[in-house]
Each structure stands twice: as structure tokens, then as C-alpha cells.
Amino acid sequence: MAAYGAGIMPAQFVFYVAGILCVGWLLLNPGRITSLLAKLYLSLAFTWNGVAFYFTLARGMAGDSYGNYVIGSVFMFVSVLFVVDLFRQRMRFSLPAFGWRRHATWVLTLLVFGYPLFGRALGRDVTSLLFPGAFPCPTTALGLLLLTTALPQVDRTIYVLLLLCAIPFTPFVQIARHGVYEDVILLGRCL
Numbered sequence: 001m002a003a004y005g006a007g008i009m010p011a012q013f014v015f016y017v018a019g020i021l022c023v024g025w026l027l028l029n030p031g032r033i034t035s036l037l038a039k040l041y042l043s044l045a046f047t048w049n050g051v052a053f054y055f056t057l058a059r060g061m062a063g064d065s066y067g068n069y070v071i072g073s074v075f076m077f078v079s080v081l082f083v084v085d086l087f088r089q090r091m092r093f094s095l096p097a098f099g100w101r102r103h104a105t106w107v108l109t110l111l112v113f114g115y116p117l118f119g120r121a122l123g124r125d126v127t128s129l130l131f132p133g134a135f136p137c138p139t140t141a142l143g144l145l146l147l148t149t150a151l152p153q154v155d156r157t158i159y160v161l162l163l164l165c166a167i168p169f170t171p172f173v174q175i176a177r178h179g180v181y182e183d184v185i186l187l188g189r190c191l
Helices: 002-007 011-028 032-062 066-088 099-113 115-121 136-148 156-175 181-190
Strands: none
Touching: 002 032, 011 032, 011 099, 011 136, 032 066, 032 136, 066 136, 066 156, 099 136, 099 181, 115 136, 115 181, 136 156, 136 181, 156 181
């Protein structure tokens, strides 16, 4: 992970800042344009993760296994579905109007964008931090979070694919095998 983080420097910071600006603007001023920008951001982020992480880095980490290609292909397909919705405009992301859902959305947003801070608290150096947009797990958590703000008009295919990527791999591979304890955020988001 540190080699990937160092190799993509400063792309993770660009994705991180762009994500904060895009999602912050969306949550503070929901509308058609901010939803389109959020979908464009997610499409770029899932493409990046499919190609740069799964088709490139994961091959080096776990060998040339079919799992890397399967998950990378799922990320690419999710990216295409976000692009399709740019034109269909079926989903519209927005902060829930009031109540506990509104507060929960803000808390979950802060947790997702807090991935790098939790990594620092765990003693990781800058190149080993996980950033939304540039790494799969925080990007998946962000995608799931934004999809829940589009309910009931959510694209169920995207939602199910992201859940299938998150639920079995997070507790059994990321946390248990690789010690990526920050992914408790993703697991908590799924449950």
C-alpha cells in the first residue's frame, strides 16, 4: 500500500480535495448540477480504482489472480453505471431534509473523509494513508453513502455491487489479513 501511495502521489490528495469540495457542495446545496458533479467524481474515482489499484497494484500484491480482475471489472462497471446516470438523471443526491437521517449523513460523511486521519492515528505514514477517491475501500464507502442520499431513486445495481465488494472483503481480507483497521468505517457503513 505504501508503494502504491508513493507511486500515485499527489493523485490521492487531488481526489481527496475534489471529493471534499464536491460532496460538501452537494450536501450544502443539493441540486441537479451538484448531483451531476458527484456522479462524475464517483465515475472517475471508480475508474481510477479499477485500473490503477486492481488492474495494476493488486496484481503486484496478490499475484496475477482472477479476483483482482473481477473486482477491478466490477469497479469499472460501477463507473459506467454512474456515467449512464449522468445522462438518464434518475438519481439525485441530497442531504435528508431533517431528523436523525440528516445528522447520520453528516457523521458518516465526516467518517469517510476521516479515513486518512484514522490512518495517522494508527501510526501510518502519509504514503500508507487511505484516501477516498484514490483507494477502493473509502471510495466504496463514499459511493454507498451518496447512494443512500438518492433513495428511493437509487440505482440498485450499483448499490448491490458495492455491497458485494464491501461486505465479504472488508472483515475477512482488509481488516483481518492486511490490518487495515480504518475499514471498520466501511463495514459499519454497510451494516
